[in-house]
Amino acid sequence: MQATTILIAGTPEAIETARYALGGNFSYHLAHTVDQAISLVSPDIDLILCNVSFDESRMLEFIRLAREAPASRHIPIVCFRQHRRALKRSTYDAIEVVLGTYERTSFVDLYDVSQRGGLSNALLAFRAAVMKALAVETRIASIPAAADPVSH
Secondary structure, three states: OOOEEEEEEOOHHHHHHHHHHHHHHEEEEEEOOHHHHHHHOOOOOOEEEEEOOHHHHOHHHHHHHHHHOOOOOOOOEEEEEOOOOOOOHHHHHHHHHHHHOOOOEEEEEHHHHHHHHOHHHHHHHHHHHHHHHHHHHHHOOOOOHHHOOOOO
16 A cells, blocks of 8 residues: 655745654655745645745745646645744734635644644644545545634
C-alpha cells in the first residue's frame, strides 16, 4: 500500500511543525516558494498543507494558482498559521472568507488553538484537520472542507 503523499508549502519552521504533528506515516514533498510548490503539484499528491507565511506571505496566491491548475484543482488544502501572536479579528475573517471561496480548503490557527487549550491540543487539531481533509476527499469529493472549519 502506497503512503499518502502530502505537499507542504511553508517556511522551514512550518514544515518542521507539520511533520512533527503528522509523524512518519506520510510521504512528504517540501516547497519553500510558490514556483517550487506549483512545480511539485501532481496527481500523486493527496493533500496540500500551506502556512500563512509561506513564501513571504504568498499563501493566497499559491492557493489561487493551485485551484486554477488541473492537476491540483481537487486536492484538499489545509492552511495553517503558527505565529506566536494573535491575528487581528479582521485578518482572521478575511482569511476565512477568501478560503471559503475554494472547495476542499480549510484553515487552522495553531496559535489560537494553543492559547485556548495548549500546544498538544493545537497539534491534535492540526492532525484532525488533515485527517478530515483526507477522509472527505476519499469519501465524497463534492463536500467542501471549508464548510466546517476546525479552528472555531
